[in-house]
Amino acid sequence: MNRIDREGRFIEPNPIADDGDDIHFCSTCAFGSACLPAGVDKTALRELHVLVEHIGPYRAGAQIFRQGERFGAIYAVRGGVVKTCVTDNEGREQVLGFHLPGEVIGLNAIHPERYPCDAVALDTVYVCRFSFAALTTLAAKIPDVQRTLFRLLSADIGKATALAGDHTADERMAAFLLDLSRRYAERGFSSHRYRLVMPRGDIANHLRLASETVSRVLRRFCDRQWIRVDGRELEILDSAQLRTIGQALLPE
Amino acid sequence: MNRIDREGRFIEPNPIADDGDDIHFCSTCAFGSACLPAGVDKTALRELHVLVEHIGPYRAGAQIFRQGERFGAIYAVRGGVVKTCVTDNEGREQVLGFHLPGEVIGLNAIHPERYPCDAVALDTVYVCRFSFAALTTLAAKIPDVQRTLFRLLSADIGKATALAGDHTADERMAAFLLDLSRRYAERGFSSHRYRLVMPRGDIANHLRLASETVSRVLRRFCDRQWIRVDGRELEILDSAQLRTIGQALLPE
DNA sequence: TCTCGACCCTGATCCAGGTCAAGCCGCCAA
């Protein structure tokens, strides 16, 4: 499954948590604790598994949902990386985030009752679709499901506010790299070596920078031996240094 | 109740929706539809009213909750204006938002299970305290309560992402003024004339600007006859112009 | 093999907004 790049280094396989084994996948998913047998009564659990639809593959560039579409479901990324972005009425795009396997997207659509953003596959993507109506019904019956939903929603507020702050390019970049590192680690992937699946321009947009600045900051981090970059492959050499720079942006 | 300022103009009373009449206040509150009799069964409704604690007054500068405190409840602002802000580990403060009567704060504390920010009274403040544990129990019984909570949470994600975008000082300021205008209007106050209860420094911080820049932008808007400013009193003269500037930041 | 286009990097220049400094106003307390 692993392949070797032109310099003879091992490349991790695409981050697809789905190895065909539902239980294993679900253990890495944000709904894990709610979906998996955890003292929950069996029939309710079956209902949850029934309301999940597995969808995919989406090819790079394909849209999982579109801005303005009527809200009906939230999605858990099963494999691949998804980018969410809004286009304002002047046509300017803003990248809201990148979503790794196990993470949930579409929660910001509950209130407006329409998806306020596009969700675009950055590579080959698989998702689980949860009908939101069915999910709320279930949430009323299974406290764990309700609790999980509240927590996911609340966590998204925190994520959104972190980037709203006033920080230098270096701080934002350091925080971004560490955040990806942590999230990959949480899902069972390497924390110090991963692939930046998205183009530089998307990173730049997301961090409110120009893509030129992203290049320069990465260069600077390389020169200081904090990271190693080869195209989109990234290796973190000195996470402590990154942390001293980026900690203002990171959760405690 | 109204008073007259030193130039002989009428000043609106402080925005306190609480006129001593629960039903009237609740009709302007974000929990309104859930709290008020709306075909909900009577005993459940009574439970909701029982779990609400009325707290206040807080004097300007007093804290409703503190960053790091264990999460236990969410709060609806009943009267006055509340500012929420985080202090990062370098001691830099970031103002997350200003909260008017009828708005709910503390939702970002559900996931970390600690308040991630301070909530500070900017003037004389009254709040309703909702024990979150009790509220979730009730949410499982009354679909409307659950729905309201999901919507409030989801809306907060949207609010947080709006400010995370890359915009000029003029755009952010225009959007900020219009947003306050809309929110005051929603709660039954004047939409074209209100008081900026917070100091310029807090506005600046919230919009990721220097307070000098806030002064200059307001000056510019005055020169163009879009607004009138007298100290903290604000009047919107040309909301259409503000909208053409600020619309990129505003919900459709 | 060549070409094309998407993506990335780097250097030169520019500018929005930050920083610094000074002064004003209103308020309170002595």
Added chain:
DNA sequence: TTGGCGGCTTGACCTGGATCAGGGTCGAGA
């Protein structure tokens, strides 16, 4: 009445990062 203080404004200057311009690399397709 004076003085001190916190908040606001204005002007002069500086800078981080945007913008502009040019060139390099790689992969896909002819």
